[in-house]
Amino acid sequence: MANYKAQAINLKSYNLGESDKIMVMYSREHGLIRCVAKGVKKSSSSLGGRMQLIVANNLLLAKGRNLDIVCQAEVIESFSSIRNDMTKLIYSFYCAELINNFGLENDTNSKIIYDLSFEALKNISIFSSLEEILWTVIRFKLRLMEAVGYAIELNQCVRCNDIEHNYSSYHFFCPESGGVICGKCEEKANKTLEIDKRHISIFKDAQIYDFPEDNSNFDKTLLYSCFNILKEYVSAKSDKKLKTPEMIETLCC
Numbered sequence: 633m634a635n636y637k638a639q640a641i642n643l644k645s646y647n648l649g650e651s652d653k654i655m656v657m658y659s660r661e662h663g664l665i666r667c668v669a670k671g672v673k674k675s676s677s678s679l680g681g682r683m684q685l686i687v688a689n690n691l692l693l694a695k696g697r698n699l700d701i702v703c704q705a706e707v708i709e710s711f712s713s714i715r716n717d718m719t720k721l722i723y724s725f726y727c728a729e730l731i732n733n734f735g736l737e738n739d740t741n742s743k744i745i746y747d748l749s750f751e752a753l754k755n756i757s758i759f760s761s762l763e764e765i766l767w768t769v770i771r772f773k774l775r776l777m778e779a780v781g782y783a784i785e786l787n788q789c790v791r792c793n794d795i796e797h798n799y800s801s802y803h804f805f806c807p808e809s810g811g812v813i814c815g816k817c818e819e820k821a822n823k824t825l826e827i828d829k830r831h832i833s834i835f836k837d838a839q840i841y842d843f844p845e846d847n848s849n850f851d852k853t854l855l856y857s858c859f860n861i862l863k864e865y866v867s868a869k870s871d872k873k874l875k876t877p878e879m880i881e882t883l884c885c
């Protein structure tokens with residue numbers, strides 16, 4: 633049985649028998665990994681808290697016939713302040729659900745996706761205001777979608793490639809097509825969402841900055857509206873129905 637190493641973030645777990653868990657992780661080296669953490673539910677387990685969700689570990693894994701087995705885990709980052717705050721926890725679970733949904737086994741982009749996921753969780757754990765957390769998740773969604781080949785189009789109509797006078801002339805976003813849409817195409821589209829230049833400017837800035845230096849125009853309602861536009865887009869590209877957006881609506885609004 634060959635052993636291998638990986639840096640991975642715990643995304644999801646399932647109980648397996650009385651004392652084991654099946655873990656779903658996203659690793660920097662191999663993309664999504666499904667593996668077994670043996671004995672983790674016993675109080676004497678050395679893996680213990682390292683197999684909690686939203687923890688990043690350096691792992692030693694053994695190749696198994698079906699699922700690989702966690703032999704050793706050493707915490708890289710436990711993102712501990714996330715666990716003391718329900719809002720942070722729900723937005724982190726949302727990020728984890730997206731990574732699990734759009735990540736692949738043996739992902740060619742695994743380093744990029746791991747690093748941007750780690751950054752997002754780290755910033756959610758550090759930041760304190762809801763505006764900062766929303767900004768982080770908007771930035772994460774934009775960059776994750778780009779990494780998996782679904783970058784959003786903000787500069788020209790996503791349907792006909794027509795360039796209006798400048799980006800501030802666009803008033804609609806089409807979640808199905810993934811970008812801004814011109815007035816003519818909007819009439820033919822199934823579903824569009826209203827946007828204006830403030831949304832587009834947040835999307836453009838969030839792709840570049842961890843957090844904007846000038847946040848004088850920061851408005852929770854606007855950020856939440858940007859979050860929702862991307863939520864619709866991400867859901868339109870997802871094969872599975874995402875569960876955490878409903879939790880966000882119930883608990884965070």
Ligand SMILES: [Zn+2]
Pocket residue numbers: 789790791792793794813814815816817818
């Ligand atoms: Zn058009």
